[in-house]
Amino acid sequence: DAKTTQPNSMESNEEEPVHLPCNHSTISGTDYIHWYRQLPSQGPEYVIHGLTSNVNNRMASLAIAEDRKSSTLILHRATLRDAAVYYCILRDPQGAQKLVFGQGTRLTINP
Amino acid sequence: GAVVSQHPSRVICKSGTSVKIECRSLDFQATTMFWYRQFPKQSLMLMATSNEGSKATYEQGVEKDKFLINHASLTLSTLTVTSAHPEDSSFYICSARGIGGWYEQYFGPGTRLTVT
Numbered sequence: 001d002a003k004t005t006q007p008n009s010m011e012s013n014e015e016e017p018v019h020l021p022c023n024h025s026t027i028s029g030t031d032y033i034h035w036y037r038q039l040p041s042q043g044p045e046y047v048i049h050g051l052t053s054n055v056n057n058r059m060a061s062l063a064i065a066e067d068r069k070s071s072t073l074i075l076h077r078a079t080l081r082d083a084a085v086y087y088c089i090l091r092d093p094q095g096a097q098k099l100v101f102g103q104g105t106r107l108t109i110n111p
Numbered sequence: 112g113a114v115v116s117q118h119p120s121r122v123i124c125k126s127g128t129s130v131k132i133e134c135r136s137l138d139f140q141a142t143t144m145f146w147y148r149q150f151p152k153q154s155l156m157l158m159a160t161s162n163e164g165s166k167a168t169y170e171q172g173v174e175k176d177k178f179l180i181n182h183a184s185l186t187l188s189t190l191t192v193t194s195a196h197p198e199d200s201s202f203y204i205c206s207a208r209g210i211g212g213w214y215e216q217y218f219g220p221g222t223r224l225t226v227t
Binding site for chain 2: 032034041042043044045046049085087091093097098099100102103104
């Protein structure tokens with residue numbers, strides 16, 4: 001699986017937007033970009049995924065660079081409940097079904 | 112959304128004993144389930160992939176005789192840690208992939224195992 005690189009940690013304030021970057025310079029043409037997050041002492045949960053176009057859902061937005069070598073997860077208005085570790089994962093739907101987690105970004109939200 | 116449960120949520124056992132952890136998909140059929148372990152302040156490490164009705168596929172370095180996985184039905188997979196030792200103490204998390212959506216996996220809440 002192609003590797004992703006994320007900052008170890010980020011900090012933001014409540015009710016402000018948060019931009020979480022992910023670099024994936026070796027992404028292949030068939031890899032989708034997935035984001036999951038893990039709240040403290042819980043299992044991960046799906047956030048969003050995309051291939052080429054920017055994506056929006058009720059949780060977040062995903063902005064994908066034109067060359068697909070990087071992407072950014074955007075939380076439009078962070079709340080304290082968004083404090084979690086965010087994982088950016090590449091996955092080819094035709095390949096192995098497993099998700100391979102990197103180290104992720106630990107997001108801290110200040111009140 | 113789809114719900115995956117795990118039982119127990121916490122377990123403490125003595126060194127040398129075996130512990131079974133259950134993972135259930137509550138409102139969907141899971142053709143494939145995954146087992147992860149997570150040490151404190153670390154990321155999730157995939158241990159094995161189990162497909163209903165067939166043998167599990169273990170990741171490199173995971174002892175199949177120590178971590179027994181059974182996926183007997185479309186809604187239940189079990190992980191048995193045999194002859195547990197203190198170094199097996201960890202957070203064990205399962206996830207399930209439904210029949211339809213390839214892109215989303217549903218994770219259980221995790222089981223914290225402490226071996227004394």
